[in-house]
Amino acid sequence: MSKDIRIKKGLNINLIGEAEKTTSKAVLSNVYAINLQDFHGITPKLLVKQGAEVKAGEPLFYNKNVEDMLFVSPVSGELVEVVRGARRKILTLKILADKSQEFVSHTPLSPKSSKAEDIKALLLKSGCWPFIKQRPYDIIANPKVTPKAIFVSAYVTSPMAADLDYALKGKEKEIQAAMTVLGKLTPGKVHVSVGKGGQSIFTKMEDVEIHNVSGPHPAGLVGTQINKIDPINKGEVVWTITPQDLVIIGELVLTGRYNPERVVALVGSSVKAPKYYTTKIGSEVSTFLYASGVNTENFRVINGDVLTGSKTKPDGYLGYYNNTVSVIPEGDDYELFGWNKPVFNKVSTTRAMTFSWLQPKKKYDLDTNTNGEHRAFVVTGLYEEVFPMDIYPLQLLKACMVKDLDEMEQLGLYEVAPEDFSLTEFICISKQPHQQIIREGLDLLYKEIG
Amino acid sequence: MSLKSNLHNLKEKYKGKKMAPAFNAIHTFLYAPNETTHSGSHVRVVDDLKRTMNTVIMALVPVLLFGIFNAGYQHYAAVDAANGVIRQASIFGNFLTWENFIMGAWTVLPLVIVSYAVGLAVEFLFAVIKGHEVEEGYLVTGMLVPLIVPIDTPLWMLAVAVVFGVVIGKEVFGGTGMNILNPALTIRAFLFFAYPTWMSGDKVWVHQAVDLAGGPDAISGETILGYLAQGKGAEMSYSVADMFFGFIPGSVGETSTILILLGGLFLIFSKIASWRIMVSAVAGALVMGLIFNGVVDAGWITETSKFYGLMSFAFWQHLIVGGLAFGIVYMATDPVTGAQTNRGKWVYGFFIGFISVLIRVFNPAYPEGVFLAILLMNVFAPTIDHYVIRGNINRRLKRAKNATILPKDSEGKTQELKAETV
Numbered sequence: 005m006s007k008d009i010r011i012k013k014g015l016n017i018n019l020i021g022e023a024e025k026t027t028s029k030a031v032l033s034n035v036y037a038i039n040l041q042d043f044h045g046i047t048p049k050l051l052v053k054q055g056a057e058v059k060a061g062e063p064l065f066y067n068k069n070v071e072d073m074l075f076v077s078p079v080s081g082e083l084v085e086v087v088r089g090a091r092r093k094i095l096t097l098k099i100l101a102d103k104s105q106e107f108v109s110h111t112p113l114s115p116k117s118s119k120a121e122d123i124k125a126l127l128l129k130s131g132c133w134p135f136i137k138q139r140p141y142d143i144i145a146n147p148k149v150t151p152k153a154i155f156v157s158a159y160v161t162s163p164m165a166a167d168l169d170y171a172l173k174g175k176e177k178e179i180q181a182a183m184t185v186l187g188k189l190t191p192g193k194v195h196v197s198v199g200k201g202g203q204s205i206f207t208k209m210e211d212v213e214i215h216n217v218s219g220p221h222p223a224g225l226v227g228t229q230i231n232k233i234d235p236i237n238k239g240e241v242v243w244t245i246t247p248q249d250l251v252i253i254g255e256l257v258l259t260g261r262y263n264p265e266r267v268v269a270l271v272g273s274s275v276k277a278p279k280y281y282t283t284k285i286g287s288e289v290s291t292f293l294y295a296s297g298v299n300t301e302n303f304r305v306i307n308g309d310v311l312t313g314s315k316t317k318p319d320g321y322l323g324y325y326n327n328t329v330s331v332i333p334e335g336d337d338y339e340l341f342g343w344n345k346p347v348f349n350k351v352s353t354t355r356a357m358t359f360s361w362l363q364p365k366k367k368y369d370l371d372t373n374t375n376g377e378h379r380a381f382v383v384t385g386l387y388e389e390v391f392p393m394d395i396y397p398l399q400l401l402k403a404c405m406v407k408d409l410d411e412m413e414q415l416g417l418y419e420v421a422p423e424d425f426s427l428t429e430f431i432c433i434s435k436q437p438h439q440q441i442i443r444e445g446l447d448l449l450y451k452e453i454g
Numbered sequence: 455m456s457l458k459s460n461l462h463n464l465k466e467k468y469k470g471k472k473m474a475p476a477f478n479a480i481h482t483f484l485y486a487p488n489e490t491t492h493s494g495s496h497v498r499v500v501d502d503l504k505r506t507m508n509t510v511i512m513a514l515v516p517v518l519l520f521g522i523f524n525a526g527y528q529h530y531a532a533v534d535a536a537n538g539v540i541r542q543a544s545i546f547g548n549f550l551t552w553e554n555f556i557m558g559a560w561t562v563l564p565l566v567i568v569s570y571a572v573g574l575a576v577e578f579l580f581a582v583i584k585g586h587e588v589e590e591g592y593l594v595t596g597m598l599v600p601l602i603v604p605i606d607t608p609l610w611m612l613a614v615a616v617v618f619g620v621v622i623g624k625e626v627f628g629g630t631g632m633n634i635l636n637p638a639l640t641i642r643a644f645l646f647f648a649y650p651t652w653m654s655g656d657k658v659w660v661h662q663a664v665d666l667a668g669g670p671d672a673i674s675g676e677t678i679l680g681y682l683a684q685g686k687g688a689e690m691s692y693s694v695a696d697m698f699f700g701f702i703p704g705s706v707g708e709t710s711t712i713l714i715l716l717g718g719l720f721l722i723f724s725k726i727a728s729w730r731i732m733v734s735a736v737a738g739a740l741v742m743g744l745i746f747n748g749v750v751d752a753g754w755i756t757e758t759s760k761f762y763g764l765m766s767f768a769f770w771q772h773l774i775v776g777g778l779a780f781g782i783v784y785m786a787t788d789p790v791t792g793a794q795t796n797r798g799k800w801v802y803g804f805f806i807g808f809i810s811v812l813i814r815v816f817n818p819a820y821p822e823g824v825f826l827a828i829l830l831m832n833v834f835a836p837t838i839d840h841y842v843i844r845g846n847i848n849r850r851l852k853r854a855k856n857a858t859i860l861p862k863d864s865e866g867k868t869q870e871l872k873a874e875t876v
Contacts, residue, residue, distance in 0.1 A: 017497075150860040191860065237850075237857035304496065311495045332497065335490055338458050342486025343504035350500035354725040356509040358500055372490040376502020377482065377587055380631025383506060384794040385728055398794060399843055414847040422494070429495045433506055434631070439494035 008200065009232045011219030013392040015427060017163040017351060018367045019310070021332075023269040025170050027280040030268075030295065036079050036286035037321035038064065038097045041314070043134060044443075045143040045450070046073070048094050054086050061108035061131060061262035064097055072147055076131030078264040078286045080106040096321075099286075110260040115184040118257075123185045127253065130262050134324070135249035136186075139230065139242050141450045142421035142443075151243040153192035153234055156183075158206045158247050159199040159217045161224030162309040166269035166327045168247050169204050171280060176205050178254025179247065185257050186245070187211045197229045206247075222392065227424040231393040236419045248327040268322060270296050272310075272331035273369040274303040287322045289329060294318075298331060304372050306330040311426035312439070335373025343376065350375065353386060353431045379434040387428040395419065397428050401438060404445030409452055412445055422446070458485065475581040479588035507593040509726045513717035514597050514784065520713050521706040522562045525605050526554030528703050529661040532673035540691055543701035561661050562706055565600035568609045572616045573599070580625045591630030591637070591790075592620065598638035598784060601707025602777065602825070603645060604658040606665075611652065615644045635832050636791045639825045646820070654820040656680050659703040677703050678775045679814065682763040683821035697774040708780040711773070718783035727787035730796060731803035735782040736773065738807025743769025746815055764815040772811050781824035782807065791832040797845075798838040806831050 040048055047068035052058055059080040067073040077083075079101045087096040110130050113122060124147060127133045138145035145151070158168050172179065187194045193213045198204035200218040207214060215233060222228045226244045236242055245253075248266055255263050264285035271278045276297035283292060289305055306313035307323035310330045314323065322329065344357070351368050352358030360366070387397040395416040403411035422439035429438035461481055468474045481487075482504070491498060527549050531541045543549055573596045581588040599616065619641030624633040646653045656676040657663040663675030678697065681690045692702050700710025708714075721727035746765040749755055755765055773779055786792060786806045793802035806827050813823025 019497075152858045152860060192858070235853065237854035239854070239859040240857050241860070304490075306496055310497050313496065315496070330496075336488045338462065338485035338488050340458075340485055343482070343502060344508045347500045351497075352500045354501050354506075354509075356501060356505050356724040356726055358505075370497040372496050373486075374489045374491055374498050374502075375486065375500045376498075376504065377478075377487055377489065379503045379587075379589055380629065382503060382591070382631045382790055383726075384789040384792075385796060385799070386725070388796060394846065394849070396795065396843055396846060399839075414850065415843070416846075416850060426495050430497065431499045431501075433499075433501045433503055435498065435502065437493050 007213075007215050007233075009197070009215050009217045009219075009223075009229065011217065011223035011228060011232070011392045013389055014161075014220035014222055015353060015390045015431070016161065016220040017311075017370075017430070018365065019163050019273065019332075020367045020369045021271050021273040021275055021278050021330075022164050023166065023271045024277070024279045025167070027171075027267060027282060028292075028295065030281040030283040030287065030292040032101070033284070033287035033291045034101060035084070035288060036077075036081070036099045036101055036284065037288075038075065038078070038099075038286055039321060039323060040094055040096065042324040043067075043075070043144060045141070045447070046070075048075070050086070050094070052083055054083055056083050057081070058083060058099065059106045059108050061110075063129075063131060065094075067144075070146060070148070072128045073133055073144065074129060074131050075134060076108075076262055078284050107261050107263075110256070110262075112260040113185065113257050115181040115257055118185060118188070120188045123188055123257075126256070130256050132253050132256050132262065135245055135253060137244050139227070139236055139244060139421060140418035141446050142423075143450070145243050146241075149241050151190045151192070151241045154186055154190050154194045154243045154245065155226050155230050155233070156194065156196045156206075156212075156245055156247060156250065157224055157226040157229055158204055159197050159202075159224040159229075161219075161221035162311060162328075163221070164269075164271040164328065164330060165224075165309045166248075166267070166271075166280070169202060171267040171269065171327065172205060172247055172251060175251045175254070176208075178252075178258065179205070179250045180209055180254070181257045182250040182254035183209055184211045186243075186250075186253070190243070192234075195229070195233055197224075197226075197233075199224075219392075222390075222424065222427050225423055227419070227421050228392055231395075231419060235394070238413065238418055240418075246325065246327070249325070266322075266327055268292070268326070269328045270331070271328060272303075272306075274298050274300050274331040274333050283322060285322060285324055289316060289320050289322060290318050293329070293331065300333055302334045302336070303331050304334050306332070310370075311430060312423045333369070333371040335371030337373070339373075353389065354433075374435050376433075376435050378436065381434050381436060383433045386431060386433065390427045390431055393419065393424065397425065400445075401425070401436070401441050404441045404448075407445075407448055409449060412449055413453075417442075417445055417449055461485065462488070472582055472585075475585065475587050476578050479578065479581070503590045504593075506726055507590040509724050510594045510721065510784070511597050513720045514594075514601065514707070516713045517601060517707045517710060517717060517780070518562070518566070518597070520700060520710045521601060522558035523549055523551075523554045524558065524700060524709055525561050525661055525706065526551075526557035527701065528659070529557055529673075530554065532660045532663065532675065532703075533671070536671060536673045543696055543699070545699075549701065557661065561605055562600060564609055565603065565607065565612060565706065566597070568612050569599040569616055570596040572613045573620050576617060576620045576625070580629065584629075586629070589630035591624070595620075595638045595641075599641050602638065602642050602705050602780070602785075604653060605661050605706055606658060606663075607645065607652060611645060611649055615641045615648070618644045631790055633790060634836075635829055636785055636788050639785060639829050639832075642825050643829060646825075650820075659705070675703055677821075679764070679821035682767055683760075685757075685760065685763040687763050687767070694771065694774070697771065702775070704775075705777060705780075708777040711779045714779045714783050718779075721783065721787070727783070728789070728792070728799050728803075730799040731787050731792060731806075732782055734800045734803030735786055735807035735810075738804035738809075739772055739778060739782075739811050740769055740807070741804075742808045742811035743767075743772045746811070761815055764821060772814070776814065776822050777824045778807075778810055778814075781810065781828055785825075785828050786831075791835065793835045793838045793842075795839050795842040798835070798842045801838050802831055802835055805834070
């Protein structure tokens with residue numbers, strides 16, 4: 005059974021540097037790192053000391069707030085460094101990989117006949133649980149709460165993001181297994197959204213409800229789809245999970261092994277040969293970045309797509325949730341009369357002497373310049389053009405800024421994640437940090453109401 | 455060393471100092487800043503507030519130029535009229551002349567300069583005191599102010615009004631983006647209530663009409679609305695084309711409906727101003743005009759009534775005289791003080807048009823109401839938005855009644871996973 009969802013509001017950002025559909029195996033990384041900023045809202049407690057030997061899949065730390073939630077090592081090796089920040093906050097764990105890999109083995113499950121309790125226990129102890137995120141609050145799911153439904157978006161509209169139909173080819177068995185077991189953790193449905201008319205591997209899946217989505221970005225964001233399929237009400241919880249993480253869960257269920265291997269798209273206008281690489285979570289970015297080559301000195305490496313990713317360095321590490329690494333030029337230069345001259349080579353949603361409306365299909369080479377300074381909110385009506393949810397974006401942002409809990413709740417903060425505001429942030433004329441505002445609003449609401 | 459790197463070094467030198475906002479304001483006029491994204495989206499659209507404001511100014515330039523020529527033209531036309539010669543306006547014949555331009559520029563440009571100099575000085579002062587960047591709001595306000603005042607407004611009066619409008623109308627609320635009332639209209643309202651003799655009457659709308667009043671060379675400076683309000687509509691010699699093209703007395707920039715219309719279309723096309731507000735405001739004005747025409751046709755108001763002149767004025771002609779068109783296109787569409795929701799904009803715009811014509815007809819002292827109508831609706835805009843947003847909230851609450859809230863699991867059998875902390 006499938007249903008159609010058509011999104012009209014939105015904006016596709018066409019950028020130079022989409023990945024060519026060839027996959028290479030990335031050089032094995034010497035050091036792997038788990039970056040704790042990837043896991044928002046957890047309080048880590050280390051389980052192993054610096055210098056300890058760990059196997060692949062062995063727990064490194066757990067979440068103090070939810071003690072069952074374990075985080076494991078992607079490879080076997082030695083925990084060589086615990087990078088700490090202010091007030092001894094743990095920032096990064098670095099593991100020097102062994103030559104020969106040893107895995108922690110769990111008992112595989114039979115997807116069809118397994119019980120919900122066993123599935124949950126396996127996911128928790130194997131370290132696969134953090135792949136499951138929950139809304140409200142956009143944090144790792146609380147295992148004690150049963151979700152009303154689970155949402156997976158297999159429709160990609162983010163600029164230059166990895167093409168899932170290509171990257172996940174051949175993983176049908178694992179994904180199916182993951183879908184089946186996850187379906188047992190909710191009394192509701194597992195909703196999977198695919199691009200309308202596409203040849204998605206998901207269309208033939210069982211135990212799921214397929215939705216055919218069409219329209220511009222953010223139609224591919226799971227938040228948009230939830231809002232159209234079954235919006236979150238106060239008190240409800242839904243889980244979201246990305247297709248690339250389903251592969252890891254599926255392999256765990258079928259083989260009993262945590263194998264953090266992933267096909268990653270290396271994209272962006274600063275990459276000489278953008279394409280796909282097979283690598284592992286936590287690998288050094290340089291292991292594949294320099295295999296493709298860069299064409300400029302001054303670039304920024306982003307874990308994720310250009311709208312929602314996090315900044316890293318060429319010697320940084322692949323993020324826990326990312327299947328795209330974007331490399332774009334830094335825009336730390338001045339531009340003479342940049343504020344009033346006619347502009348042809350940058351994206352704009354207005355027509356104020358900006359001419360991107362003339363060529364909607366043209367691909368642009370955008371840099372990281374803000375193209376203006378931070379200002380108070382002035383212009384109205386533009387966010388609504390790219391924000392398809394039944395929510396007033398400007399009013400919700402303002403409610404978050406003034407920390408008005410009632411308003412935040414009433415205006416629908418439970419339904420959104422920071423990424424849902426990436427497009428309004430992109431087009432913001434006042435250059436306000438929308439995603440940060442929403443993140444802080446969610447954190448406040450979580451703290452006060454939970 | 456190039457200019458670019460010199461300025462960059464200066465910027466670094468002044469960073470964190472008191473005068474940094476003032477320096478940056480000038481620096482960013484020359485060069486778009488070298489700022490890069492720090493959080494959230496790594497790429498951004500090219501538009502910024504400077505570009506937005508600049509687009510509005512571009513839409514105002516034709517109106518300003520026309521205002522300059524018209525200032526001269528109206529002066530010479532009134533002088534001719536006093537001598538018994540009735541002029542027929544012709545664009546190349548007697549309108550676009552050096553004589554008109556020099557006379558107009560000599561009277562209009564000082565208004566523009568004083569408005570910008572005083573207003574920006576206040577903005578810079580507040581930015582330095584409060585330590586934030588100079589926001590661009592005044593770029594448009596500063597251009598609007600000279601266009602909505604009578605031509606011979608004394609410059610000191612304008613300066614006092616600008617200080618009042620920027621400080622009380624904007625800065626006390628927190629600066630650009632936070633104000634409740636449109637600053638340009640606050641300035642206009644201050645002038646109107648503080649110096650009424652300079653702002654209304656039959657002398658102020660044409661250059662030197664006040665100076666020459668009572669003497670042998672006295673000239674008229676009456677607007678069309680003034681004639682109508684006094685029931686002297688028959689004495690007017692202006693055709694509908696004159697009204698539409700703008701060869702009539704009035705505030706500096708408000709007369710040329712065609713240029714305002716083109717400016718409005720440009721703003722709609724560039725997506726800077728809200729077409730919803732413009733369309734609904736026009737509709738509101740037409741509805742009110744039709745009601746008044748209907749009242750006259752029904753015979754409830756006769757020629758003896760002092761409202762007869764304006765009430766019997768053809769409903770659509772309200773749009774091409776006075777400041778209604780200018781107000782709708784350039785002032786009602788101010789996003790900060792207007793309604794912020796799309797539905798709210800329809801209501802907000804409609805009432806601006808509706809109330810403008812209402813005040814225009816029923817105000818015995820001063821036959822114009824646009825600025826009062828917009829200020830009134832500025833005050834009501836948050837209320838309109840409140841009810842629009844309430845609709846969204848109620849929908850969400852209604853939906854929440856059917857929420858499937860699942861109980862939390864009882865403590866599972868997962869204790870064995872808890873491990874010792876190192």
